[in-house]
Amino acid sequence: SKNSAEGGANSKQLNGRGSLPHIIISNVEHDSINLTAKHLLKEGKADVTFVPVFKVTARVEVEDVIAAIRPTTSLVSIMLANNETGIIMPIKDICQRVREVNKQRAASAPKILLHTDAAQAIGKIRVDAHELGVDYITIVGHKFYGPRIGALFVNDPGTTTPVYPLFFGGGQERNFRPGYDMVYCVMGFHAAELVSSNLAEYEAHFLDVRCYLEQKLLVSPISAL
Numbered sequence: 001s002k003n004s005a006e007g008g009a010n011s012k013q014l015n016g017r018g019s020l021p022h023i024i025i026s027n028v029e030h031d032s033i034n035l036t037a038k039h040l041l042k043e044g045k046a047d048v049t050f051v052p053v054f055k056v057t058a059r060v061e062v063e064d065v066i067a068a069i070r071p072t073t074s075l076v077s078i079m080l081a082n083n084e085t086g087i088i089m090p091i092k093d094i095c096q097r098v099r100e101v102n103k104q105r106a107a108s109a110p111k112i113l114l115h116t117d118a119a120q121a122i123g124k125i126r127v128d129a130h131e132l133g134v135d136y137i138t139i140v141g142h143k144f145y146g147p148r149i150g151a152l153f154v155n156d157p158g159t160t161t162p163v164y165p166l167f168f169g170g171g172q173e174r175n176f177r178p179g180y181d182m183v184y185c186v187m188g189f190h191a192a193e194l195v196s197s198n199l200a201e202y203e204a205h206f207l208d209v210r211c212y213l214e215q216k217l218l219v220s221p222i223s224a225l
Contacts, residue, residue: 095133147188
């Protein structure tokens, strides 16, 4: 079953649609997603459904995400790789199914946008925005030996995929964000290219380490820990 929370008394305000926008996330998201969703819920600005991971696989099941969709659903945000278990979520399959739902929706219904937090995946597995089919990807530099700064990939920003500024005061960054670029941080993201060029080697090493751990746990789970 899915844990759903409603916006409550403020549900009448409303986004010009007569109802609150609905967001779907998993119950294992990083706090950067989880607490933001809970804040929107508390402030009465959104309804949120927290889809639980399947107990056997620790993954979010595609069918559970699809079952949680409502006429007011406007965003699905599921992490690509979990920061505690290392589980890879079926983002590509979720995106394909959600896009099918978008095609069948009434013109009055909002388009469901897709976001994935790929902070733990970059540099460890192949991450291709177009292959996954997402609208937004969050990445963090220090996870792949870059600067401790985040970045948001947006597919065709401002046209097919909306982006709205959080701050105002300048026309830099195509009016999406005021202020000039931090050149040293931007250059630091070059580390992602270096990591990607050696991705096959890194991924093979991670798989070896994982297999070694699994084998040790199967032989002697207590002593291995």
